[in-house]
Amino acid sequence: AQSVTQLGSHVSVSEGALVLLRCNYSSSVPPYLFWYVQYPNQGLQLLLKYTSAATLVKGINGFEAEFKKSETSFHLTKPSAHMSDAAEYFCAVTLEGNSGGSNYKLTFGKGTLLTVNP
C-alpha cells in the first residue's frame, strides 16, 4: 500500500526565509509524487509533480522539490518565503503502475500549515 507522511503539521517562517516542508513516502513500486497547496476556503491546486523524469522538479510560485529514492523523500522548498505563501500544503502519492487509466488515485498526507511572519 502507498502512503505519505508529512513531518510537522505547522511550520512558521519569517518573510524572506527558506521554506522547507518535509514529505516521506512509502511505496512498493516507483511512485508518482505531488505537492498541492490549499488557500483558505479554496480547493487544492497543483504546485508540482514528479513522474519519474528529472528528480528535481520545479513548480509554480518559485517552489521546487527533489525526489530522493534512497531517503524515500520528496521535500518541498522555496528559497525566500513571501506572505502570499501562507497556506496549507499537501503531499500526495500514487503508484507508477496505476498511472493513467481507471485505477489512478491519489493518497494525501495530513498536510502542513505554513505561516509566514512579517
Add this chain to the structure above:
Amino acid sequence: EAGVAQSPRYKIIEKRQSVAFWCNPISGHATLYWYQQILGQGPKLLIQFQNNGVVDDSQLPKDRFSAERLKGVDSTLKIQPAKLEDSAVYLCASSFWHGELFFGEGSRLTVL
C-alpha cells in the same frame, strides 16, 4: 476554461437530516473523484468514477452515503441520515491524465 464547479458552498443541517452536493467536472475529464476533508486532516477518497462507472468506493460509508454520475458528466453525493462526524469539506475533483487532479472549491458541511 471553466474549472470544477461545486454547489452548495456551505450547508448547515441537523443530525439525521439529509444533504446532497453537486459537482460538474471540467469538460472532457473522464475521471471524477469525491474526497472528504475533515478539519486538520488530508483529503480522503470517498469514491472514484470513470465515466459513469464506479472504480473505487471502498471508503464510502455505504449505509449513509451514496453517489451517482449519470451520463458520465456531473455527479451528486448524498448523505442520509447525516451524523455529527460527517462535518467536513467535500471536495470534487476531475482528471484527464496522470494525477493532475483539478479540484473544485469544496462544499463545507456542518452537522449540528
